[in-house]
Amino acid sequence: xxxxxxxxxxxxxxxxxxxxxxxxxxxxxxxxxxxxxxxxxxxxxxxxxxxxxxxxxxxxxxxxxxxxxxxxxxxxxxxxxxxxxxxxxxxxxxxxxxxxxxxxxxxxxxxxxxxxxxxxxxxxxxxxxxxxxxxxxxxxxxxxxxxxxxxxxxxxxxxxxxxxxxxxxxxxxxxxxxxxxxxxxxxxxxxxxxxxxxxxxxxxxxxxxxxxxxxxxxxxxxxxxxxxxxxxxxxxxxxxxxxxxxxxxxxxxxxxxxxxxxxxxxxxxxxxxxxxxxxxxxxxxxxxxxxxxxxxxxxxxxxxxxxxxxxxxxxxxxxxxxxxxxxxxxxxxxxxxxxxxxxxxxxxxxxxxxxxxxxxxxxxxxxxxxxxxxxxxxxxxxxxxxxxxxxxxxxxxxxxxxxxxxxxxxxxxxxxxxxxxxxxxxxxxxxxxxxxxxxxxxxxxxxxxxxxxxxxxxxxxxxxx
Amino acid sequence: xxxxxxxxxxxxxxxxxxxxxxxxxxxxxxxxxxxxxxxxxxxxxxxxxxxxxxxxxxxxxxxxxxxxxxxxxxxxxxxxxxxxxxxxxxxxxxxxxxxxxxxxxxxxxxxxxxxxxxxxxxxxxxxxxxxxxxxxxxxxxxxxxxxxxxxxxxxxxxxxxxxxxxxxxxxxxxxxxxxxxxxxxxxxxxxxxxxxxxxxxxxxxxxxxxxxxxxxxxxxxxxxxxxxxxxxxxxxxxxxxxxxxxxxxxxxxxxxxxxxxxxxxxxxxxxxxxxxxxxxxxxxxxxxxxxxxxxxxxxxxxxxxxxxxxxxxxxxxxxxxxxxxxxxxxxxxxxxxxxxxxxxxxxxxxxxxxxxxxxxxxxxxxxxxxxxxxxxxxxxxxxxxxxxxxxxxxxxxxxxxxxxxxxxxxxxxxxxxxxxxxxxxxxxxxxxxxxxxxxxxxxxxxxxxxxxxxxxxxxxxxxxx
Numbered sequence: 001x002x003x004x005x006x007x008x009x010x011x012x013x014x015x016x017x018x019x020x021x022x023x024x025x026x027x028x029x030x031x032x033x034x035x036x037x038x039x040x041x042x043x044x045x046x047x048x049x050x051x052x053x054x055x056x057x058x059x060x061x062x063x064x065x066x067x068x069x070x071x072x073x074x075x076x077x078x079x080x081x082x083x084x085x086x087x088x089x090x091x092x093x094x095x096x097x098x099x100x101x102x103x104x105x106x107x108x109x110x111x112x113x114x115x116x117x118x119x120x121x122x123x124x125x126x127x128x129x130x131x132x133x134x135x136x137x138x139x140x141x142x143x144x145x146x147x148x149x150x151x152x153x154x155x156x157x158x159x160x161x162x163x164x165x166x167x168x169x170x171x172x173x174x175x176x177x178x179x180x181x182x183x184x185x186x187x188x189x190x191x192x193x194x195x196x197x198x199x200x201x202x203x204x205x206x207x208x209x210x211x212x213x214x215x216x217x218x219x220x221x222x223x224x225x226x227x228x229x230x231x232x233x234x235x236x237x238x239x240x241x242x243x244x245x246x247x248x249x250x251x252x253x254x255x256x257x258x259x260x261x262x263x264x265x266x267x268x269x270x271x272x273x274x275x276x277x278x279x280x281x282x283x284x285x286x287x288x289x290x291x292x293x294x295x296x297x298x299x300x301x302x303x304x305x306x307x308x309x310x311x312x313x314x315x316x317x318x319x320x321x322x323x324x325x326x327x328x329x330x331x332x333x334x335x336x337x338x339x340x341x342x343x344x345x346x347x348x349x350x351x352x353x354x355x356x357x358x359x360x361x362x363x364x365x366x367x368x369x370x371x372x373x374x375x376x377x378x379x380x381x382x383x384x385x386x387x388x389x390x391x392x393x394x395x396x397x398x399x400x401x402x403x404x405x406x407x408x409x410x411x412x413x414x415x416x417x418x419x420x421x422x423x424x425x426x427x428x429x430x431x432x433x434x435x436x437x438x439x440x441x442x443x444x445x446x447x448x449x450x451x452x453x454x455x456x457x458x459x460x461x462x463x464x465x
Numbered sequence: 466x467x468x469x470x471x472x473x474x475x476x477x478x479x480x481x482x483x484x485x486x487x488x489x490x491x492x493x494x495x496x497x498x499x500x501x502x503x504x505x506x507x508x509x510x511x512x513x514x515x516x517x518x519x520x521x522x523x524x525x526x527x528x529x530x531x532x533x534x535x536x537x538x539x540x541x542x543x544x545x546x547x548x549x550x551x552x553x554x555x556x557x558x559x560x561x562x563x564x565x566x567x568x569x570x571x572x573x574x575x576x577x578x579x580x581x582x583x584x585x586x587x588x589x590x591x592x593x594x595x596x597x598x599x600x601x602x603x604x605x606x607x608x609x610x611x612x613x614x615x616x617x618x619x620x621x622x623x624x625x626x627x628x629x630x631x632x633x634x635x636x637x638x639x640x641x642x643x644x645x646x647x648x649x650x651x652x653x654x655x656x657x658x659x660x661x662x663x664x665x666x667x668x669x670x671x672x673x674x675x676x677x678x679x680x681x682x683x684x685x686x687x688x689x690x691x692x693x694x695x696x697x698x699x700x701x702x703x704x705x706x707x708x709x710x711x712x713x714x715x716x717x718x719x720x721x722x723x724x725x726x727x728x729x730x731x732x733x734x735x736x737x738x739x740x741x742x743x744x745x746x747x748x749x750x751x752x753x754x755x756x757x758x759x760x761x762x763x764x765x766x767x768x769x770x771x772x773x774x775x776x777x778x779x780x781x782x783x784x785x786x787x788x789x790x791x792x793x794x795x796x797x798x799x800x801x802x803x804x805x806x807x808x809x810x811x812x813x814x815x816x817x818x819x820x821x822x823x824x825x826x827x828x829x830x831x832x833x834x835x836x837x838x839x840x841x842x843x844x845x846x847x848x849x850x851x852x853x854x855x856x857x858x859x860x861x862x863x864x865x866x867x868x869x870x871x872x873x874x875x876x877x878x879x880x881x882x883x884x885x886x887x888x889x890x891x892x893x894x895x896x897x898x899x900x901x902x903x904x905x906x907x908x909x910x911x912x913x914x915x916x917x918x919x920x921x922x923x924x925x926x927x928x929x930x
Contacts, residue, residue, distance in 0.1 A: 192899050198663035221713065291757075421656070
């Protein structure tokens with residue numbers, strides 16, 4: 001186990017004065033698990049702190065400023081881009097024990113909570129009164145609200161309901177300078193001052209540490225209908241996506257799997273798709289029960305084209321399960337075939353999906369790397385998976401070149417490098433291809449204002465200036 | 466006509482080198498109309514420029530920086546808070562001639578346009594393919610898109626569809642430093658870098674001048690139903706608002722008029738409301754035609770309580786007109802009774818509306834000023850109108866004290882000072898009551914980064930430090 005030098009004694013004794021003994025870890029073996037996230041990178045922190053409240057967070061940030069200790073705030077570490085890996089060691093601030101529900105006001109459609117609640121716990125509270133909080137990166141049972149906010153994590157429902165930036169009214173936070181700020185409002189409208197709420201959402205813990213959030217709640221839909229459409233080719237499926245997005249019924253999920261993914265699934269599990277299946281769409285519509293059949297029928301109509309091979313609408317819970325089976329077989333098949341993969345989450349305008357997939361196939365052939373694509377087609381948000389042989393360093397190098405090609409392609413199609421995974425470490429050195437130098441310089445300037453000593457999550461999100 | 470000293474000859478000749486002769490005004494009589502907005506304040510600019518494109522804007526900002534000329538960007542000046550009054554003179558930059566449609570992609574649900582288009586022109590383009598852009602501050606025919614964005618203007622549909630911050634994907638802009646930035650994406654998701662898009666929306670031209678906007682479009686609903694509910698008291702109406710907002714059907718308008726307003730309307734036009742009417746709700750629901758009757762019935766059910774005096778659902782276009790008649794009689798009656806009024810647009814959580822109205826009635830009695838309230842109840846956004854005798858300076862002073870009481874009340878109810886009008890000059894010196902000192906200092910720091918010489922809309926939005 002690698003070991004870093006101990007933190008300054010003065011810092012540790014301040015930390016121990018702020019927190020009870022069980023809320024500070026310093027032994028490397030205890031800190032180990034706080035050194036990685038779902039990026040599979042690892043960097044050992046010298047200490048881990050578990051604050052119980054806003055005030056403790058503020059005092060810890062003060063101490064880190066005094067001793068210039070790098071501070072990486074973290075929820076449950078489910079992000080895939082290294083955003084919570086403590087690159088320079090220092091202190092990891094785990095917010096997992098801050099789980100208080102401060103106020104639940106269904107009549108006003110808001111819920112004020114601390115960031116340590118899991119997404120599922122948030123949903124349970126909201127659900128008890130007929131509401132939900134739309135963002136869910138499909139890891140609800142484990143991922144924390146704080147991480148969802150810091151990464152502006154979205155998930156499949158974003159196509160209809162938006163991301164945290166559309167579903168958060170206000171925040172309480174401690175800036176990198178150790179100052180408390182309250183941003184936003186408790187109401188669904190408010191235009192007093194600059195929008196600091198959205199500035200913090202998606203800033204990956206580089207500007208401030210969120211200690212409370214006022215979430216905007218949405219009423220749970222009465223019912224949902226599930227459709228599965230199978231196409232001859234990606235082009236046919238993409239045409240359907242455009243047509244679906246051009247009509248008035250907005251699906252609450254519009255998920256896509258390409259032909260490579262179908263071929264892989266076919267090799268690893270029972271698959272009821274036609275032999276010529278080249279792409280698959282999973283579509284869900286939700287809303288009041290009355291009119292939902294007709295809404296599903298309209299979406300189905302938009303999904304129909306000459307390349308449609310099969311279209312099914314599930315009538316029962318069992319049928320819904322059966323339709324999702326192919327999609328759900330994807331993750332285990334992927335893990336089996338390619339324990340090592342690079343999983344990107346690029347976004348292009350939906351009409352550019354066919355060009356994206358064609359271009360990815362060309363890159364796959366050129367670099368002799370299998371590429372499997374699936375994702376949130378309604379947003380044009382495609383998870384591009386480069387499958388690697390874990391024992392081949394040469395393939396890893398080729399994958400980097402291929403990835404470069406993927407990003408070039410996405411930007412040429414006027415897309416963005418990340419729809420929901422964020423930047424972290426993984427994409428940090430690529431974002432200057434998407435963002436212009438002036439915008440990047442302003443972001444650096446904003447970072448300096450919030451975090452003058454650069455203690456918050458150093459080395460993340462913004463490429464070195 | 467008051468007259469300011471002429472601008473430096475060097476500046477004017479640079480301006481004339483950038484723009485054709487007809488795009489620069491310098492005679493006070495020509496500049497006069499660019500010195501005011503709907504706040505009825507006036508401050509004469511020394512010149513008005515009409516750029517035709519982004520590049521001209523950038524060169525003009527450069528020139529203003531070189532000569533330290535205050536620059537106030539403006540759309541059509543419909544804001545009510547003095548946000549476009551050139552307080553320190555200098556140059557007014559009118560974007561009204563920048564009306565190019567750069568790209569319309571209904572399949573990708575976006576429209577890229579210049580800021581000089583009116584809101585109505587934007588709606589017409591979007592509508593030609595079955596879409597709309599939800600923000601509309603009810604002055605669509607005249608107000609400009611650029612002004613809508615700069616003020617984050619909202620209007621009645623915000624209760625269901627959100628404000629510009631929820632309906633804008635990206636921007637092109639020239640910062641106060643004269644630098645071009647592009648923010649955001651063309652897609653409905655994107656998490657690369659800090660959210661500069663939302664930072665500029667609502668910043669009232671103090672950070673940058675928006676030269677292009679990528680608008681997120683929404684499909685036009687198939688049909689709309691209109692309901693009118695009359696209540697014995699504001700408390701009854703407010704209870705109905707809370708119940709409506711706690712059930713799954715979100716109305717696309719939920720407008721409120723208080724008893725004072727009804728009494729006033731009664732004195733000035735035919736009014737079919739019951740004699741005991743103490744409050745009125747106008748409710749609209751939209752969506753697919755099928756199921757809409759049932760949606761309206763559910764909303765009607767939520768609107769029912771012991772204080773309900775009358776509930777009507779319009780079945781024909783004529784009936785819709787008839788139901789809106791009382792609401793529409795409000796503005797002319799107000800103008801007749803009180804040519805001078807202070808029109809605030811405070812917001813409180815919807816459950817706090819009764820307390821707000823009660824408190825306003827107390828303030829009205831204390832200061833002997835009639836107060837008329839109406840607004841967007843679904844957002845808790847109430848337009849509070851203090852009616853003044855235009856010839857009484859004493860009443861003007863009392864009104865200022867009363868206004869102070871209004872703001873204290875709103876903040877005690879955990880609301881915000883402005884839901885859609887913005888800050889400008891009118892509320893500039895009040896916002897430090899709502900925003901904490903740390904947040905305000907960060908806003909000032911951000912302003913310095915975007916606009917180091919402080920040339921953009923000086924004296925607006927942020928109180929002097």
